[in-house]
Amino acid sequence: MTKAELIEEVSRVSDLTKKHSEIIVDTVFKSIINALHRGDKIELRGFGSFRIRQRESRKGRNPKTGERVDVPAKKVPYFKPGKELKELINQTQEELAPPSPAEL
Amino acid sequence: MTKADLARVVYERHGGISNKEAAVLVELILELIKKGLGDGEKVQISGFGTFLVREKKERKGRNPQTGEEMIIRSRKSVVFRPSKNFQNGFS
Numbered sequence: 001m002t003k004a005e006l007i008e009e010v011s012r013v014s015d016l017t018k019k020h021s022e023i024i025v026d027t028v029f030k031s032i033i034n035a036l037h038r039g040d041k042i043e044l045r046g047f048g049s050f051r052i053r054q055r056e057s058r059k060g061r062n063p064k065t066g067e068r069v070d071v072p073a074k075k076v077p078y079f080k081p082g083k084e085l086k087e088l089i090n091q092t093q094e095e096l097a098p099p100s101p102a103e104l
Numbered sequence: 105m106t107k108a109d110l111a112r113v114v115y116e117r118h119g120g121i122s123n124k125e126a127a128v129l130v131e132l133i134l135e136l137i138k139k140g141l142g143d144g145e146k147v148q149i150s151g152f153g154t155f156l157v158r159e160k161k162e163r164k165g166r167n168p169q170t171g172e173e174m175i176i177r178s179r180k181s182v183v184f185r186p187s188k189n190f191q192n193g194f195s
Contacts, residue, residue: 001140001147009136014129016121024114024129029152031113035105037193042105047134048182052194075194079155079184088142089157089180 036077046084053078107131141182153186 003025011021032050035042042050057073081089107130115126137155140147147155162178 001137001145003149003151006133006136006147006149010129010132013132020118020120023118024126025133027114027117028110028130028133029149031105031110033152033190033193035109040105042110044107044110044134047138050184077153077184077186077190077194079182081182085138085141085182088138089144089182091142 044082046082048082048085049080051078051080052076107134149187151187151189153184153190156183156185157181158183 007018007022007025010016010025011018014021016024032042036050036052039052052075055074055076058071060069060071061067062069108127111123111127111130114130115121115123118126121129137147141155141157144157146157149155158181160179160181163176164173165176166173
């Protein structure tokens with residue numbers, strides 16, 4: 001699914017124009033980015049949370065030359081899926097699993 | 105920031121919809137992403153990042169409370185890869 005497909009679907013379900021749906025979808029993602037830049041944590045119940053994680057500096061290698069380089073410490077955005085989302089993506093797997101002997 | 109805060113931003117920036125409608129739209133957007141991931145699709149939002157469903161292998165773990173060894177079954181998880189311009193804002 002791409003952003004264009006998401007906008008299309010929002011427009012179809014909500015009856016808003018595509019243009020308006022696009023503005024709303026963009027606003028949602030921009031707001032999340034802005035909040036993280038401010039140092040805020042974003043918690044979207046049923047979906048998951050976004051926060052900043054600190055990565056320590058480390059020694060790496062330039063994969064082309066094999067040369068050793070220092071990779072500086074940095075902050076990266078991190079997404080943690082919520083309980084409901086985790087359950088949803090694991091549902092099919094559990095449903096397809098053979099029944100346990102107790103259930104037979 | 106919560107869903108309600110997101111809805112308020114959507115409401116404030118765009119005329120023509122009520123605060124309540126903004127909340128419904130935020131929920132709709134999240135539900136559509138969830139549905140895509142539930143179908144095993146990857147969800148690619150340009151300028152933001154990509155959500156992917158990843159298979160995690162079965163491994164041995166321990167119950168942190170009892171110290172008892174147990175098997176953690178293979179399962180799926182969602183990983184998020186931020187797009188470059190999202191990432192760059194922090195360095």
